[in-house]
Amino acid sequence: MKYLDEYRNPDIVKKMFEEIHAITTRPWVIMEICGGQTHSIIKNGIDQLLPEGIELVHGPGCPVCVTPLEQIDKALAIASRPDVIFTSFGDMLRVPGSEKDLFMVKSEGGDVRVVYSPLDAVKLARENPDKKVVFFAVGFETTAPNNAMAVWQAHREGLKNFSILVSHVLVPPAMRTLLSSPQNRVQGYLAAGHVCTVMGWEEYDPIAAEFGVPIVVTGFEPMDIVEGILMVIRQLEQGRAEVENQYSRIVRREGNRPAQELIAKVFMVAERKWRGIGEIPMSGLKLRPEFRDHDAEAVFDTGEIHVDEPPQCISGIILQGLKKPDECPAFGRECTPQNPLGATMVSSEGACSAYYAYARHGRPGQQQEVV
Numbered sequence: 001m002k003y004l005d006e007y008r009n010p011d012i013v014k015k016m017f018e019e020i021h022a023i024t025t026r027p028w029v030i031m032e033i034c035g036g037q038t039h040s041i042i043k044n045g046i047d048q049l050l051p052e053g054i055e056l057v058h059g060p061g062c063p064v065c066v067t068p069l070e071q072i073d074k075a076l077a078i079a080s081r082p083d084v085i086f087t088s089f090g091d092m093l094r095v096p097g098s099e100k101d102l103f104m105v106k107s108e109g110g111d112v113r114v115v116y117s118p119l120d121a122v123k124l125a126r127e128n129p130d131k132k133v134v135f136f137a138v139g140f141e142t143t144a145p146n147n148a149m150a151v152w153q154a155h156r157e158g159l160k161n162f163s164i165l166v167s168h169v170l171v172p173p174a175m176r177t178l179l180s181s182p183q184n185r186v187q188g189y190l191a192a193g194h195v196c197t198v199m200g201w202e203e204y205d206p207i208a209a210e211f212g213v214p215i216v217v218t219g220f221e222p223m224d225i226v227e228g229i230l231m232v233i234r235q236l237e238q239g240r241a242e243v244e245n246q247y248s249r250i251v252r253r254e255g256n257r258p259a260q261e262l263i264a265k266v267f268m269v270a271e272r273k274w275r276g277i278g279e280i281p282m283s284g285l286k287l288r289p290e291f292r293d294h295d296a297e298a299v300f301d302t303g304e305i306h307v308d309e310p311p312q313c314i315s316g317i318i319l320q321g322l323k324k325p326d327e328c329p330a331f332g333r334e335c336t337p338q339n340p341l342g343a344t345m346v347s348s349e350g351a352c353s354a355y356y357a358y359a360r361h362g363r364p365g366q367q368q369e370v371v
C-alpha cells in the first residue's frame, strides 16, 4: 500500500541495520523525544536489533505524560461544575488526578465529552449559550495551531462561554534542560517530526552547536526511525553535531510559517511545570492577555493547587532517559493500563504503556511477574 509499504520495506531496513552495525565502534545513548516514536520502536523491536551498546532512551515527548497533576486536578474541578461542558481528547479522560479522573467525574454526573477537534468545542459553545464550554488544551507545538485557531474563532464570534485550560509545552527548552543536567546520558536526539512540521528545525541549530549533540528530525514509520538512528550514529562516529532532516518528505527548515504566526498571535511563551521533571523556564505557552476571557484558569479562578505524585511512580526519571519502564518496581504489578499509577502508563503514547503493550515485562535476570 502506497505511503505505508514504502516506509516498511524490510530489505531497505535490513541494509540500514547492516550499516549501523558496520559503523558503530563504541556505545552511544540516543533519545527519541516523541512518545509515538517510542511506541514504534518498542512495537517493532527496533531497539533489540541495534548493536550492543547502542541504547535508546525515551524522552518527554508524550503530551499527556508531562501534563502536571495540578493541571489535571484543575480540569477535574472545572469539569465537576454543573454549569460546565468539559471537552477533551479521549486520552485525557483516564489520566488519574490526585483522587480521580475525568471518567469518574462523568460517572458522577459531570458533563464531560470527548471531541476530535477544539473547533468541535467551539461549536458546542455556540449551541449551548447557557453553558460554559471548556476545552483541555494539552500538547506540544503540534496541537498549538488548532487550539490557537479555536480561541481566535471564538474571540472573533464573541463567544464568551468558550475557554481553554492550557497545558502547552515546548520541546527545545526541555531538550536543553535534559542536556544541562549533571545526570544527562543523552548523546544524540531523534527530534519529533510532527513538532518540526509546525516549527521547522531552526530552533535546534543552537542546541546542537552548544551541547555538541547530533539532532535528526525523524518520522514515525519503522524505516524513518531506523534511518534517523543511522544518521545520528554516523554523526557521532564522525564527531559531528549538526541538525539533519530524515523526515524531508514532510518537514521544511522554516516549518509552517502561517501556523507559527497564528500561535504567536494567540499565545505567549511562559513558565511551565512538566510532570515528573518540574519547572522548566519559558518552556510553555499561555494565552495572551487580550484572550483572557477564553482562559479557563482566569474564568474559573482555579487558584494554585499543590499535589504530590504517587511515591512509587518513577515516570519523571523515565522521561529524562535515566531509567526504563521495566525498571519501575510497580510496572505490571501495582501499575497496569487498567489501574495506572502514572501518566506514562495511561497515555497511548507513554513509554510504560508501550512496554506493557508489547510485553517488555522485565529484563534478563530481573523478570517480573505480571499480574
Ligand code: SF4
Binding pocket: 312, 313, 314, 315, 318, 325, 328, 329, 330, 331, 332, 335, 336, 340, 341, 342, 343, 344, 345, 346, 352
Ligand atoms: S510503571 Fe507505572 S508507576 Fe512505574 S513509572 Fe510507569 S507509570 Fe509510573
